[in-house]
Amino acid sequence: MLPPLFIKWQNKNNTGIQLIDEQHRGIVSIVNSFYYLAEKGMCNDALFLSITKTLKSYSLIHFIVEERILKATEYPDLAKHIETHRKLSLETKRIEYEAIRDNDPMLLLKFLKKWWIEHINGEDMDYVPHLRMYEENRQI
Numbered sequence: 001m002l003p004p005l006f007i008k009w010q011n012k013n014n015t016g017i018q019l020i021d022e023q024h025r026g027i028v029s030i031v032n033s034f035y036y037l038a039e040k041g042m043c044n045d046a047l048f049l050s051i052t053k054t055l056k057s058y059s060l061i062h063f064i065v066e067e068r069i070l071k072a073t074e075y076p077d078l079a080k081h082i083e084t085h086r087k088l089s090l091e092t093k094r095i096e097y098e099a100i101r102d103n104d105p106m107l108l109l110k111f112l113k114k115w116w117i118e119h120i121n122g123e124d125m126d127y128v129p130h131l132r133m134y135e136e137n138r139q140i
């Protein structure tokens with residue numbers, strides 16, 4: 001049987017901003033690979049650390065890009081959005097520690113799935129009308 005996806009990308013997850021959607025899908029892709037390896041019992045300490053390191057680096061790059069776009073377009077809720085990103089970084093660190101300690105990669109995987117999907121469909125979707133309006137006005 002073909003391996004199931006842990007997070008299945010859906011149309012409703014698209015913000016319509018290509019660069020951001022591509023990065024979100026990149027993050028989901030890393031999480032899905034992580035899940036596959038964890039499910040197969042292949043996630044030894046070294047692989048676990050390598051995956052979480054990749055995920056953290058990529059998330060950081062994504063946050064910098066997203067925050068740069070929101071800043072450049074003067075998004076009014078930027079400070080709140082940055083705070084949300086910062087909280088994820090801290091929370092991930094804490095849960096990653098627990099997952100390693102308890103040898104339970106699913107603990108981190110469940111957290112990542114919930115956080116990213118809620119963030120993409122929640123706070124990220126909130127800035128879409130602002131970016132669309134900015135784009136329309138710029139073309140006038």
Ligand SMILES: [Fe+2]
Binds near residue numbers: 066119
């Ligand atoms: Fe975000």
